Amino acid sequence: MRSIGEMARDSGLGVSALRFYDRAGVLVPAWVDPVSGYRWYEPEQLEEARLLARLRRAGMPLADIRLVLASWSGADTDLLRKLLEAHLRRLEQGLSEARGEFSALRALLDQRENVMTSLRTATLRLTVAAPELAAALDTVRFAASTDPELPMLGGVLFDIEGESLRVVATDRYRMAVARAGVTGHDESRVQVIVPTPLADAMRALCHGEGSVRLGLDGDHVTLEAGDGQAAGRCLDHDFPDYRRLLPRAGDRRALVDVADFRQALETGPVRRDETGTHDLSVLRVTDDGTVALCADGDDHPDRVAVNRGFLLDALAAGGRDRLVLELTAPTAPIAIRRPDDENGFSLLMPVRLED
Known part of the structure; x- marks a missing residue:
């Protein structure tokens, strides 16, 4: 047998x-x-x-x-x-209907092109505190995509509005958002996608306690710090509307000590995903407000499975000794927040469990 x-x-x-x-x-x-x-x-x-x-x-x-x-x-x-x-007829009918819907979506996208292009063609000069920009880039860098078939995700979004610069990165399975304050900009909204290598070069210039100067001229972005400069072209793509994915406060929150939680993840029970290539950690927030790692056979209805490697990356990028984990439902993203800064957080997509 x-x-x-x-x-x-x-x-x-x-x-x-x-x-x-x-x-x-x-x-x-x-x-x-x-x-x-x-x-x-x-x-x-x-x-x-x-x-x-x-x-x-x-x-x-x-x-x-x-x-x-x-x-x-x-x-x-x-x-x-x-x-x-x-079943084959159902699939063919579904494909036909999907083609019709995608044709309608392409027409809608064509109508939006002018609006989205205007967000990427501004000219501006503004100032950012180097420590704030460094911390923001450190928070989101791990979530940037490396998938060549999704070039619009192969960089870091700089979303500038008023006195706020939000930096965002996502690879579809995780998303990270952080904020830095800026000066020298009006209320209009400007968005550019900075290629990941250029974002890394900008991060290398953000050292010390001073300020850096961020410039945008059409599709060309520049960061100056002292005598150093990092410059290049932005990605000519539209970034997904991340604001629609921003989480509300989860129903179950737990404050975790990062070092202890990392050790628990690295030594605790794991499952394999269906492809057999990734380790999963299965979590739930207990009634006393702590995070428990569910062993195989624990079928608690509130358990949430997540890619363990992604979770470890998010903990490292959080930049704090303690972080808040928010779980809403087994099918909802897990949010990892800084307890002292609601503007910096990560989202991890859950992995469906069939048992």
């Missing part, structure tokens, strides 16, 4: 997915150890598991998957073909 780990490895279904399909009555193990609860499968169940993995990747609903598996093991090939063809 095959263990659940062997079945997961050979079928392409994760361990958590196999547990889910067991509870759903779709792929029930041949035997479950009454003491440990460990699941075991007959060798012939591997074919069903591989079929299930294909149907899952094709997005087939669970109810239809049940019928397909029942037909596969029986002699009703006509029903099996009808189920597969019906």
Whole structure:
């Protein structure tokens, strides 16, 4: 017989997915150890598991998957073909409808191009305190994307409005926002995306207690500090509207000691994501306001799974001995805030758990 780990490895279904399909009555193990609860499968169940993995990747609903598996093991090939063809028709109809919606969205984007372009064509000269800009860039740098297929995320957004400069970075799975005060600017809003290498060069100039001078002329941005200068072209893309993603205060907040929490994450229980490439930490805020790391088998409804490496990066970028973790729901982002500065925070996207 095959263990659940062997079945997961050979079928392409994760361990958590196999547990889910067991509870759903779709792929029930041949035997479950009454003491440990460990699941075991007959060798012939591997074919069903591989079929299930294909149907899952094709997005087939669970109810239809049940019928397909029942037909596969029986002699009703006509029903099996009808189920597969019906699902293919649904996918094709959905794709047709999606194309129509995207055509409408492109028309809306065309209408907005002039407005978005105006945010990137200003000319300004302003002053920023070097320590503030350094701290802001340190807070967001870890979240910048390296995906060549998403060039609009391959930099740091400088969002200037009134006497405030917000710097933002995101790779879709995490987002970091920080603020620095500026002088020499009016109330109009200006946005530019500074390429990540240029943002790093700017950060290197922000040392000491003085001020630096930030200049923007169309698509060209310059930072001057003493005799040093970092300059280059901005990215010619539109950054996502991050303001729509800004979190409200979470229902469950916990103040954590960063050093102790890091050690708990590094030595505590982890799970693997479905691809088997990332470690996940599963968290929940207890009734006494502390953060607990959930071990395998802890099915508390308020638990939230997150990429452990991303969480460790966010803790390091927080720049404080203590940080506040906010959890709202298993499907909502986790917010990591500074207790003394609401303008600097990180968001981490949750990872869905199927068990």
